[in-house]
Amino acid sequence: MRQTELFTKTRREAPKDEISKNAILLTRAGFIHKEMAGVYSFLPLGLGVIKNIKKIIAEEMEKLGSQEIIMSTLQNKEIWEKTDRWSDEKVDVWFKSTFKNGSEVGFGWSHEEPIMEMMKSHISSYQDLPVKVHQFQNKLRNEVRAKSGIMRCREFIMKDMYYFALTEEDNLTFYNMVIEVYLNVFRRVGLGHVTFVTSASGGVFTDEFSHEFQTICESGEDNIYVHKDGKLALNEEIFNDKTLEKLKVEKSDFEMKKAAEVGNIFNFGTKKSEQLGLSASNSNGEKKPVFLSSYGIGVTRLMGTVVEVLSDEKGIVWPKEIAPFQVHLLVLSDKVRSFADEIYQTFISHRIEVLYDDRDLRAGEKFADADLIGIPTRVVVGDKALKSKKLEIKDRATGKTREMTIENLIKELKG
RNA sequence: CGGGCCGUAGUAUAUCGGUAGUAUGCAUGCUUUGGGAGCAUGAGGGCCGAGUUCGAUUCUCGGCGGCCCGACCA
Numbered sequence: 508m509r510q511t512e513l514f515t516k517t518r519r520e521a522p523k524d525e526i527s528k529n530a531i532l533l534t535r536a537g538f539i540h541k542e543m544a545g546v547y548s549f550l551p552l553g554l555g556v557i558k559n560i561k562k563i564i565a566e567e568m569e570k571l572g573s574q575e576i577i578m579s580t581l582q583n584k585e586i587w588e589k590t591d592r593w594s595d596e597k598v599d600v601w602f603k604s605t606f607k608n609g610s611e612v613g614f615g616w617s618h619e620e621p622i623m624e625m626m627k628s629h630i631s632s633y634q635d636l637p638v639k640v641h642q643f644q645n646k647l648r649n650e651v652r653a654k655s656g657i658m659r660c661r662e663f664i665m666k667d668m669y670y671f672a673l674t675e676e677d678n679l680t681f682y683n684m685v686i687e688v689y690l691n692v693f694r695r696v697g698l699g700h701v702t703f704v705t706s707a708s709g710g711v712f713t714d715e716f717s718h719e720f721q722t723i724c725e726s727g728e729d730n731i732y733v734h735k736d737g738k739l740a741l742n743e744e745i746f747n748d749k750t751l752e753k754l755k756v757e758k759s760d761f762e763m764k765k766a767a768e769v770g771n772i773f774n775f776g777t778k779k780s781e782q783l784g785l786s787a788s789n790s791n792g793e794k795k796p797v798f799l800s801s802y803g804i805g806v807t808r809l810m811g812t813v814v815e816v817l818s819d820e821k822g823i824v825w826p827k828e829i830a831p832f833q834v835h836l837l838v839l840s841d842k843v844r845s846f847a848d849e850i851y852q853t854f855i856s857h858r859i860e861v862l863y864d865d866r867d868l869r870a871g872e873k874f875a876d877a878d879l880i881g882i883p884t885r886v887v888v889g890d891k892a893l894k895s896k897k898l899e900i901k902d903r904a905t906g907k908t909r910e911m912t913i914e915n916l917i918k919e920l921k922g
Numbered sequence: 923c924g925g926g927c928c929g930u931a932g933u934a935u936a937u938c939g940g941u942a943g944u945a946u947g948c949a950u951g952c953u954u955u956g957g958g959a960g961c962a963u964g965a966g967g968g969c970c971g972a973g974u975u976c977g978a979u980u981c982u983c984g985g986c987g988g989c990c991c992g993a994c995c996a
Contacts, residue, residue, distance in 0.1 A: 516947090518933065518934090518946095518947090519933080519934085519946065519947080519958070520933060520934045520935095520945095520946075521934085522933075522934085523928090523929090523933085523934065523935085523988085523989085524928095524929095524987095524988050524989060525988095525989080526989065526990070541988095543987085543988090544987085544988065544989085599923095599994075599995090600994095600995080600996095616996090617996065619996085648995090650994090650995080651923060651993085651994065651995090652923090652992095652993090652994080652995095654989085654990085659995085667996095717996085719996095728995080729995095768995095768996095771996060773996070801996085803996070839955080839956060840955070840956090841955095868955095868958090869954085869955055869956085869957085869958075869959065870955070870956040870957060870958095871955095871956075871957035871958045871959080872957085872958045872959095873956095873957085873958090874956080874957045874958080875957065875958050876958085878957090887956080889956055890956085891956090899956095
């Protein structure tokens with residue numbers, strides 16, 4: 508894409524109503540627009556990142572055999588009353604409204620109850636199981652305090668997956684598979700080195716632990732304790748003598764870290780199925796409640812976390828897999844403009860996603876903007892290039908500069 | 923939901939109970955052109971409401987909005 512056609516602009520200064528690093532950088536670079544507290548729109552560059560994160564997640568969900576759906580945002584009050592989660596005393600993040608006829612309707616902050624209800628139409632026998640579905644959904648939550656830019660919003664994108672199983676063993680086997688798949692997702696978005704599977708309390712629905720995926724990050728809301736072996740991590744809420752005893756570990760081997768919860772998985776057993784009446788006949792014709800587990804990843808929070816963890820003083824540093832473009836092509840003078848145009852076309856013909864800074868600006872501004880936007884590979888075309896026919900390549904993350912031909916660069920990017 | 927801070931051009935910031943200034947961005951022109959260039963000219967501003975006052979952007983109250991701390995947090 509030509510940058511002269513990109514409608515967003517970069518800003519030199521941080522907006523006064525944002526303190527968090529993710530919001531400041533994403534706003535300055537033109538990835539997001541704040542509509543109100545905790546509510547953001549995603550602009551072309553931001554949407555590019557969202558799409559890439561979704562793509563990674565979708566690929567990983569596909570490995571698990573999950574099918575994608577989209578459930579409605581408007582939700583039926585009666586379904587939630589069955590599990591006693593309609594009242595504002597029980598769930599304090601509800602957005603609710605009323606139809607013209609006066610009956611109440613909820614805006615989806617979670618989809619567990621509706622999907623259970625929906626599956627009653629599709630699951631009746633053990634032969635129908637297991638069922639795996641996921642969706643990317645805008646969740647609406649009436650947070651009393653939105654904060655930290657896109658880390659905690661009133662409207663945000665979440666991937667949620669649900670697994671319906673005949674047996675507890677099957678449910679657990681899948682649960683453990685998802686842990687590995689999730690770790691892969693966080694590796695691919697560039698956070699593998701700082702993301703831990705963390706045991707946490709199960710909340711209202713599970714008696715034992717649930718698992719969270721926590722990314723070490725100063726702006727995180729949670730405190731987790733990471734074991735020195737680097738494998739075990741515990742949420743502060745269960746970091747007590749009882750837990751330590753159960754796990755046979757020493758308190759002194761843990762270090763406390765601030766972390767952002769980027770994913771969360773729950774094993775509900777048959778509890779919800781019993782509440783909502785979802786059952787399947789086994790081979791003996793007996794009706795048995797279906798086992799449920801659910802799996803969430805906060806897509807927009809994940810994007811914010813990447814910015815928090817990987818940016819530097821000059822701007823954002825996107826990992827290759829989620830960057831809105833692979834290459835940022837900068838032309839520095841009119842003398843080399845036609846040469847740069849050719850290079851732009853060459854990238855396009857090789858299907859390499861390229862943002863072409865064809866604006867009539869000084870070099871310094873282009874460099875500063877490129878640093879801020881954070882595309883992984885920068886290709887600079889200045890007067891020098893005319894003679895050498897070699898491209899100047901700068902890596903955003905390391906700052907290292909190399910010279911190479913367009914052919915070799917394309918080979919490397921494709922490789 | 924408790925507590926704190928805040929609301930001034932597109933953005934970011936000053937000052938002041940009596941013509942609201944600066945930077946940046948924007949527009950035009952000339953010069954410049956490898957790390958946010960220089961000069962000139964121009965357009966552009968007090969969140970809303972009430973009160974105090976001769977006069978309010980400034981002081982008081984209310985509203986609306988924003989950020990932070992805490993509480994909360996599938």
